[in-house]
Structures are given as C-alpha cells and as structure tokens.
Amino acid sequence: MSDAAAIALIGITKRFGAVTALDRVDFGLRAGRIHALLGENGAGKSTLMGVLFGLTSPDAGVLELNGEAVRWQSPRDAIRAGIGMVQQHFSHVPALTVAENVALGGRGRFDVAQAAAEVTRVGTKAGLAVDPMARVADLSVEAQQRLEIVRALAHGARMLILDEPTAVLAPGEATKLLAWLRRFADDGGAAALVTHKVREALAIADDVTVLRAGRRVATGVVNEFTAESLARAMFPEERETRAAPRANPQPGAMIVSAERLAVRGAPGEPGIVDATFALHAGEIVGVAAVERSGHTALLRALAGLQTPGSGRLALPPEVSFIPGDRHRDALVLDFPLYENLALRHLGTRHGLMRWPAVRARTSRILEQFQVRAASGSSRARSLSGGNQQRFVLARELDAHPTLLVAENPTRGLDLAAAATIHARLLDAAHAGAAVVVYSSDVDEVLELAHRILVVHNGVVREVPVTRELVARAMVGAA
Amino acid sequence: MMSALYALWAGSFGSWYAFTSGTLVRAVPLMLTGLGVAVAFRAGVFNIGAEGQLLAGAVAATAVGLHGSGMLGPATLPVALVAGALAGAAWAGIAAVLRVRFGVLEVISTLMLNFVAADLVSYLVRGPLQEPLHIYPQSSSIPAIARLPQFGPATRLHWGIVIAVVLVFVVAWELAHTAAGFRVRAVGANPSAAWATGRVPVSRVTTRAFLFSGLLAGLAGAIEVTGVTYALYENLSPGYGFTAIAVAILAGLQPLGVLPSALVFAGLESGATAMQRDAGVPAAWASVVEAGLILAVVGVIALRARARSAAANGGPP
Numbered sequence: 019m020s021d022a023a024a025i026a027l028i029g030i031t032k033r034f035g036a037v038t039a040l041d042r043v044d045f046g047l048r049a050g051r052i053h054a055l056l057g058e059n060g061a062g063k064s065t066l067m068g069v070l071f072g073l074t075s076p077d078a079g080v081l082e083l084n085g086e087a088v089r090w091q092s093p094r095d096a097i098r099a100g101i102g103m104v105q106q107h108f109s110h111v112p113a114l115t116v117a118e119n120v121a122l123g124g125r126g127r128f129d130v131a132q133a134a135a136e137v138t139r140v141g142t143k144a145g146l147a148v149d150p151m152a153r154v155a156d157l158s159v160e161a162q163q164r165l166e167i168v169r170a171l172a173h174g175a176r177m178l179i180l181d182e183p184t185a186v187l188a189p190g191e192a193t194k195l196l197a198w199l200r201r202f203a204d205d206g207g208a209a210a211l212v213t214h215k216v217r218e219a220l221a222i223a224d225d226v227t228v229l230r231a232g233r234r235v236a237t238g239v240v241n242e243f244t245a246e247s248l249a250r251a252m253f254p255e256e257r258e259t260r261a262a263p264r265a266n267p268q269p270g271a272m273i274v275s276a277e278r279l280a281v282r283g284a285p286g287e288p289g290i291v292d293a294t295f296a297l298h299a300g301e302i303v304g305v306a307a308v309e310r311s312g313h314t315a316l317l318r319a320l321a322g323l324q325t326p327g328s329g330r331l332a333l334p335p336e337v338s339f340i341p342g343d344r345h346r347d348a349l350v351l352d353f354p355l356y357e358n359l360a361l362r363h364l365g366t367r368h369g370l371m372r373w374p375a376v377r378a379r380t381s382r383i384l385e386q387f388q389v390r391a392a393s394g395s396s397r398a399r400s401l402s403g404g405n406q407q408r409f410v411l412a413r414e415l416d417a418h419p420t421l422l423v424a425e426n427p428t429r430g431l432d433l434a435a436a437a438t439i440h441a442r443l444l445d446a447a448h449a450g451a452a453v454v455v456y457s458s459d460v461d462e463v464l465e466l467a468h469r470i471l472v473v474h475n476g477v478v479r480e481v482p483v484t485r486e487l488v489a490r491a492m493v494g495a496a
Numbered sequence: 497m498m499s500a501l502y503a504l505w506a507g508s509f510g511s512w513y514a515f516t517s518g519t520l521v522r523a524v525p526l527m528l529t530g531l532g533v534a535v536a537f538r539a540g541v542f543n544i545g546a547e548g549q550l551l552a553g554a555v556a557a558t559a560v561g562l563h564g565s566g567m568l569g570p571a572t573l574p575v576a577l578v579a580g581a582l583a584g585a586a587w588a589g590i591a592a593v594l595r596v597r598f599g600v601l602e603v604i605s606t607l608m609l610n611f612v613a614a615d616l617v618s619y620l621v622r623g624p625l626q627e628p629l630h631i632y633p634q635s636s637s638i639p640a641i642a643r644l645p646q647f648g649p650a651t652r653l654h655w656g657i658v659i660a661v662v663l664v665f666v667v668a669w670e671l672a673h674t675a676a677g678f679r680v681r682a683v684g685a686n687p688s689a690a691w692a693t694g695r696v697p698v699s700r701v702t703t704r705a706f707l708f709s710g711l712l713a714g715l716a717g718a719i720e721v722t723g724v725t726y727a728l729y730e731n732l733s734p735g736y737g738f739t740a741i742a743v744a745i746l747a748g749l750q751p752l753g754v755l756p757s758a759l760v761f762a763g764l765e766s767g768a769t770a771m772q773r774d775a776g777v778p779a780a781w782a783s784v785v786e787a788g789l790i791l792a793v794v795g796v797i798a799l800r801a802r803a804r805s806a807a808a809n810g811g812p813p
Contacts, residue, residue, distance in 0.1 A: 321692075322695075323691070323692060339692065339693070341692050341693070346686070346688045346689065346692075347688050347689050347692035347693065348689055348692065348693050349686070349689055349693075350682060350685045350686040350689055350690075351686070352685055353681075353682075353685060357678070357682075360678060361682055361689065361690065361693050361694040362693055362694060364675055364678070364694075366675040369674050369675050369676065370673055370674055370675070371672075371673050371674060371675060371677075371678055373673070
C-alpha cells in the first residue's frame with residue numbers, strides 16, 4: 019500500500035426494495051486528508067460507508083483504488099486493500115483479551131503472542147496504548163474504541179472509516195480522539211469521519227460531503243462551509259409553511275421541574291448533564307435530537323424509569339409513558355388485550371384480579387379510542403401496528419395523566435394512523451396534561467410542539483420553535 | 497413386542513394396585529416438582545435444579561422426623577413437611593442469590609447444585625444421619641408419628657397425593673386470579689414491558705417465583721420421605737426432579753396440565769419396572785419413549801408458534 023493511496027466511489031446507487039438509499043453518490047478518500055460525511059438519520063451515510071468497506075454491494079457505480087476499478091466481494095477485500103472500519107457498535111468479543119480479538123480478525127494462523135506484539139508495536143507507533151492482555155469486557159468504552167482502531171491498523175489499514183466515533187465519548191476524550199485522527203492523516207493516512215456534528219466536521223476535516231435522502235447535496239473543501247450552511251444542507255427546507263409557532267395560550271401549573279439534572283445513559287449511550295427546565299399543564303413540549311445525543315436518558319428519567327444521578331427532578335406521582343419500542347416495552351404480545359390493560363392498571367382488590375372489571379374497561383377503551391380489534395380478548399400480536407399504538411396510548415390516556423411522555427409515538431405508522439395519534443396527544447394537552455414528545459422526525463416535533471427542548475451532546479437547551487434554529491441546535495451548529 | 501406393551505400397561509394402569517401403589521405414588525413427587533418447574537419457567541427462570549431441591553427437602557424432613565419427634569409429638573409430621581419445603585426454597589435461594597447478585601445463569605447453578613445435593617446426601621447417610629449400627633449407607637426409619645398416613649393396608653398410596661393435587665389447583669388459581677400470579681406471568685412473558693409499563697420489580701418477582709419453585713420441590717422430597725421411603729438414602733429419587741422438566745413441558749407449563757402430564761410419566765416409569773421384570777425388556781426403553789414424547793411435544797409447540805407468527809405477519813417468517 020503506497021502512502022499516496024486514494025479510493026473513489028463514483029456514481030454509487032443502492033436500493034432496498036422500493037427505497038433508494040443511495041442515488042448516484044460520489045465520495046472519495048485521499049492520503050493525508052480527513053473527509054467528513056454529514057447527514058440526518060437515514061440520509062444514507064451508513065449505507066455509503068458499507069459500500070466503501072465491502073459490507074454492501076452497490077446496484078450501480080464503481081470503486082476505484084488508485085485509479086483502478088475494484089470490486090469488493092466482502093470486507094476481507096477492503097481490508098486487504100488497506101481500509102479499516104471502526105463501527106459505532108463495537109464488533110469485538112468481550113470475553114476475549116485484546117490480543118485474542120486482534121488475532122481473530124487476522125490473516126493466517128491464530129497466533130495470540132504475535133497479535134499481542136503487534137498490538138504493542140502498532141499502539142506505540144500510533145500513540146494508542148491498549149494493554150494486549152486486558153479482557154475487552156473490562157475496558158472502558160473509550161479503550162474499546164482504541165482497540166477497534168488498533169485492530170484496524172494492525173491489519174494494515176491506511177484508510178480508516180469512523181462511524182460516529184465521538185458519540186460514545188466524553189467531550190475530553192472526543193477531543194483527544196480527533197487530535198489523534200489529525201495526526202494519523204498528517205502522517206499520510208486517510209479517514210472518513212461519519213458524524214452528525216457540524217462543529218466537529220468543521221474543526222477537523224479537510225473535505226466535507228453532505229448526504230440528504232440518499233443524495234449528495236453538498237461537497238467541497240472545508241473552508242467553503244460554515245456551520246450554518248452545513249446545517250441548512252443537512253435539513254431540507256420546511257415541507258409546508260404552517261401557521262406561526264403556536265404559543266400555548268395559557269400555560270398552566272408547573273408539572274415538572276428539573277434543576278441541574280444529570281442522568282447517566284445506558285451502557286454505551288450518552289447521558290445528560292446539568293439540565294434545567296420546567297414543564298407546565300396544557301403544553302406540548304417537543305424533544306429534538308439526533309441519535310445518541312442523550313435524549314433517551316432524559317425521556318427515561320421523565321418517565322420515572324431511571325433515577326437521576328444528581329440535581330433535582332420533581333415529577334408528578336403518576337407518569338404515563340409511551341415507549342419508543344412498543345413490542346419490547348409496552349405490550350406482552352402473547353397476552354390478550356385485557357391482560358395488557360391490566361399490566362398498566364391492575365385493578366386489584368385484596369391482591370385479587372377483578373377480571374370482569376378489567377375486561378369491561380378494555381371494551382370501553384377499545385370503543386372510545388377506536389382501536390380496531392376483534393375483542394378485548396384478542397392477543398396484542400393480532401392487531402396492526404397502528405391499532406397496537408392506539409391501544410397503548412388509550413391505556414395511558416384513560417387514566418387522565420398529568421404528565422405524558424411519548425417516545426417516537428408514530429414510528430412505523432401510516433399517515434392516517436399517525437394523525438389520530440397526534441390528535442390524541444393534542445387532546446391530552448387540552449385536557450390539562452403536560453405532554454412531552456420526542457420524535458426522530460424533526461418535522462413531527464415541530465408540528466406538535468408549543469416549546470422545544472433540543473438535546474445535543476448531553477446538553478438540554480430550549481430553542482425557539484423554528485426549523486432552522488432547531489436543526490442547527492441538534493447538530494451543535496448554534 | 498406385544499408382551500412388553502402388555503407388561504407396561506399392566507404395571508402402570510392395568511390394575512387398581514398398579515395404578516394406586518405404582519403410578520399414583522410416583523405421580524406425587526412428579527406433580528409437585530413439575531408444578532414448581534412450570535411456575536419457574538412461566539416466570540422466565542430456568543430452574544432445572546428440582547432434583548437438588550427435592551433432596552434438600554428430603555434431608556430436612558428426615559432430620560426433623562428422626563430428632564424432633566420426642567419434642568414435637570404429633571406436630572412432627574407438619575413440621576417435617578414445612579422444614580422440607582423451606583430447605584428446598586433455601587437450596588433454590590442459593591441459585592437465586594447467585595443470579596441476582598452476580599448474574600450467574602440459573603441453568604448452570606441449579607444443575608450444579610443438583611450434584612452438590614446428591615453428594616451431600618451421600619455424606620449424610622454415611623455420617624451424621626447414618627443408622628446407629630453404621631452398616632448401611634442410610635438413615636434409621638422415622639417413627640410412625642412422623643409418617644404420612646396411607647389410604648389403607650392394601651395400598652402404598654399416601655395422603656401426599658391430596659397435598660399435591662390441592663397445591664396444583666391452588667397454584668393454577670393463583671396464576672390466573674391474583675395480582676402476584678399475574679405479575680409472574682407478565683415478567684416471564686416480557687420483562688421489559690413488565691417494568692417499563694407495569695413498573696413491576698422484575699428481579700424481585702422472578703426471585704420469589706424461583707424460591708416458590710424450590711419450595712414445591714423441597715416439599716416433594718419431604719413427602720417422599722414421610723410417605724414412601726421413611727428413611728434417607730442415596731438414590732432416594734430416581735430422578736424425579738429431572739423428569740419434572742419433562743412433566744412441565746408436556747403440561748404446556750399450565751399448572752392444571754401438570755396433573756395428566758405427571759400421570760403419564762409416572763405410568764411410564766411404573767410400567768417400565770414391570771416391563772423389565774415380566775417381559776425382559778430393559779426399563780431404558782421407557783426412557784426412550786419419554787424422550788420421544790418430549791421431542792414430539794416440543795416440536796408441536798414450535799410448529800404452533802411458527803404458524804401463529806406466520807398468521808400475525810401475513811406469511812412465513
């Protein structure tokens with residue numbers, strides 16, 4: 019592999035069924051340069067990197083390595099050509115040691131001693147120290163990421179793909195990683211940096227490409243861009259102009275108050291730090307964030323499912339929660355609907371289930387909230403996604419909650435089903451509940467919310483309800 | 497072939513004596529341990545240590561029966577049964593603590609504790625609990641006051657069957673009609689939803705179900721000692737705790753299903769002895785039939801699940 023290595027993807031198209039994930043996209047890496055790849059969730063970043071690393075074969079387009087057309091049958095070919103990938107979700111075996119993990123992916127014999135020597139040699143040379151005898155499960159997230167890089171380098175990578183590498187790191191560690199990446203490029207390496215964060219791209223990259231809905235919408239040398247122009251490129255213009263952001267006519271009593279609230283994230287996920295805000299009766303507060311920003315920890319804390327690490331969080335005694343993953347967190351699919359209702363409202367007397375009352379309540383809810391099901395005894399599994407979600411929402415609203423927290427409440431639903439869910443959320447706010455809605459679709463948040471909290475890098479900030487300001491705050495450009 | 501099948505039938509369901517003194521006597525520990533395994537599995541706890549928990553119960557009941565009768569008098573029997581049940585729960589509790597505190601898989605810990613319990617019995621019947629002459633590796637017989645009464649002089653069937661059947665109905669009712677039972681089913685069916693939606697304290701509920709499952713197995717051991725063997729010795733259980741898993745699976749993990757399921761396996765084991773004696777067919781063949789039965793049931797369950805998910809998704813997965 020010569021130091022002047024370069025790889026180009028030209029006119030890459032990839033379809034998944036009816037969806038065009040990539041539409042004639044060009045992208046390239048050159049020695050000595052870091053190329054940032056930006057885009058919203060679902061813009062096609064991961065698919066494009068998959069093509070570059072041989073995980074996905076394109077439907078059209080060519081790869082050129084140093085000017086010659088090449089074809090990857092699998093990542094093995096890409097690795098042989100000097101490409102390495104650091105995945106967002108690490109791909110090592112936790113029970114094995116660092117050296118064993120490196121030996122696993124190597125060529126030829128499984129030689130742990132040699133792999134250990136290689137880890138030390140590569141680590142020293144690259145300035146990434148990892149103890150070759152440490153068990154991966156005992157390593158910090160940051161050290162696991164270092165291991166991923168060392169492994170790629172040990173396998174001869176001169177071109178690195180890093181998929182959202184700083185999402186899992188604390189700010190100080192992220193700075194260190196980016197500084198290392200700069201040195202790697204200055205020493206003749208090439209890197210693709212997939213990121214949501216425009217500041218990161220502007221600070222470290224030489225070239226920038228922006229994808230939107232599978233198309234390349236902007237590309238160029240970094241100093242052609244500003245944070246503002248990148249944010250605008252990532253998020254399309256408002257689809258339709260809607261009435262000026264509704265101010266909530268009369269915010270009611272304070273329902274939730276958070277002061278300097280910090281919540282730890284799930285393992286490998288960021289948490290939130292130092293959040294101060296208040297939620298009032300009758301208002302819908304939108305939460306907007308790109309993936310892995312810490313909003314999941316915020317929602318779980320508001321739902322009362324996770325205890326705050328520090329700070330103060332005053333919640334009402336009863337909180338209704340619509341989880342983002344209804345199959346995992348909201349329903350027992352093999353239980354009939356009335357038992358799923360009982361999951362939320364036991365309706366017991368002296369520890370006994372009063373099934374007739376539970377069944378009656380289920381029938382009433384099905385009718386009142388127009389959930390289409392054969393009967394209250396139908397298994398939750400037998401309902402369509404839209405009706406499952408309507409049931410989940412009905413179950414919460416029937417208790418007249420003072421605080422309703424909804425995570426991606428319309429995920430996977432068609433427009434009609436989504437519209438009824440939106441109507442229900444508005445009804446709940448009218449009825450005096452404080453409603454918190456997170457959606458990975460920014461437009462949905464903008465459509466529903468009276469106020470918006472943006473979470474970026476664990477920081478929660480209230481932003482005026484305008485598309486541009488929210489979009490910029492989400493990617494850290496404001 | 498025919499003579500073998502006839503012997504199998506004659507030794508299990510073919511005569512009143514075979515049915516009551518052979519099949520029903522064996523069905524008692526299978527009902528209790530099978531019920532315990534069913535409850536644990538329903539809660540999502542893979543307790544395969546009913547054998548060890550049964551032995552722990554047998555040890556405790558023997559100890560109470562041998563040393564407590566002087567002090568306890570007529571209370572010896574109930575105390576022995578309660579002690580056996582608690583010992584079974586405690587034996588399961590070791591695995592429950594390992595699971596909650598250290599994340600040790602109960603499949604491993606309960607299986608290992610079976611061996612520990614078997615070796616503990618071997619030690620006890622050669623040491624602290626050995627009969628006074630120190631000749632045989634077994635305990636003395638417990639006094640009559642500590643024994644479960646039998647239904648008559650002509651049968652070996654004892655009152656343990658009443659305890660077992662009543663408990664099956666009680667547990668079936670608990671699972672269906674109490675909040676505690678509902679929580680057990682919810683936690684077993686989907687722990688994430690039980691917590692996120694129902695705020696059910698998942699690990700507390702599974703731990704309780706685990707202990708309860710051990711309690712039933714321990715009681716089975718105590719009933720075996722006070723109703724059948726009257727003494728502690730090695731091989732006191734011909735693997736009831738293992739067959740219990742098969743009983744629970746054949747029952748579809750339904751408490752009431754445990755009754756017929758336990759009868760089937762008890763009949764097979766009882767008949768197998770007769771088959772070996774009268775027709776010269778190795779009793780191992782009964783185990784082959786049992787295994788075939790389990791594979792068939794598991795296969796049917798898998799096919800049904802596949803058909804159901806295909807129906808829900810509008811096509812094969």
